[in-house]
Amino acid sequence: MTNQIKKKLLWYASSIIFLASCGEKSIERGEVNAVIEIDSAKANIVNISGELFSIPSPIQTSLLIQNSKAAYRPDLLSNVEGYKQHQTNSAKALNLGVFGTDMAYSSIYEDGQKALEYFKAVNYLANDLGISGSISPALIKRLGANADNPDSLLTLTGRFYEEGDAYLKKNERYDIASFIILGGWIESSLLTSKSALDRNEVAKIRLAEQQASSATINEILDKTTGDEFQSSDLATVLDSIADAFAQVESSYAYTAPIINPDTKTTRLTSRTEHSMSDSLLTSIHQLLVSAKAKISEQ
Numbered sequence: 001m002t003n004q005i006k007k008k009l010l011w012y013a014s015s016i017i018f019l020a021s022c023g024e025k026s027i028e029r030g031e032v033n034a035v036i037e038i039d040s041a042k043a044n045i046v047n048i049s050g051e052l053f054s055i056p057s058p059i060q061t062s063l064l065i066q067n068s069k070a071a072y073r074p075d076l077l078s079n080v081e082g083y084k085q086h087q088t089n090s091a092k093a094l095n096l097g098v099f100g101t102d103m104a105y106s107s108i109y110e111d112g113q114k115a116l117e118y119f120k121a122v123n124y125l126a127n128d129l130g131i132s133g134s135i136s137p138a139l140i141k142r143l144g145a146n147a148d149n150p151d152s153l154l155t156l157t158g159r160f161y162e163e164g165d166a167y168l169k170k171n172e173r174y175d176i177a178s179f180i181i182l183g184g185w186i187e188s189s190l191l192t193s194k195s196a197l198d199r200n201e202v203a204k205i206r207l208a209e210q211q212a213s214s215a216t217i218n219e220i221l222d223k224t225t226g227d228e229f230q231s232s233d234l235a236t237v238l239d240s241i242a243d244a245f246a247q248v249e250s251s252y253a254y255t256a257p258i259i260n261p262d263t264k265t266t267r268l269t270s271r272t273e274h275s276m277s278d279s280l281l282t283s284i285h286q287l288l289v290s291a292k293a294k295i296s297e298q
Contacts, residue, residue: 061188061206062105068202070195072109077102078187078296083121089129090229091298093176096125097183098295105191129176178224182238185210185217186291193285204281208274214245234294241287248276
């Protein structure tokens, strides 16, 4: 991998850990320095081998689920009690990604106490992996005081971002970064699939849109993990998930971009429409449940 690709991968993993991937991104285009605006409520853009891919962050997916008027389902979240029992670095990283997603979900639904429980798990695993320094008692006290304020909880977790990003870049822990991405994506996709099964059409479309993300994550794992993971039961399930997502129907709908000559910006409005049958939705959900189980038991 080139240094640029490595930085993009590590930056995204840090975003999953620390839920700091809000806001609008822009990139320069051509000699006129025009800006292409990307709606980060829908996607993060990750550069892999010179190609741009879209992978949603946990907070983006959680916001979409909430905005679709889906009921809060704390019963779907992970059991946080065993977070100290994971032995290998891969297991810790995978579950760190899972708990980061659960924290985003519970915080957005204003379940401050549960969000704080997941924060403590994320902090413990991040420290155990050497990703962040110890969280000060003062910060934990502030988190407790703001347990019912989702905005403050998400803001306070931003302290993790710089430390985690610096660690990953300095130590080139690309396998750990990949596992964090994977854990977060599996959990957020599982929450989405459950909402879709509850007849939430917005969630169903969102899940269908993960077709490209599934292939992208497998590509990232191929580049950053070794034979031990590639021959694991989890990798086998991921291949099945990718095969299932390949059956999602998609069509490209072009609309003219919106150009603002005053600000020299171009807003892209074309989109690819995705859809899936109810039977395919059920199959993907069951595969995600299997993947989550294999992550939890590691």
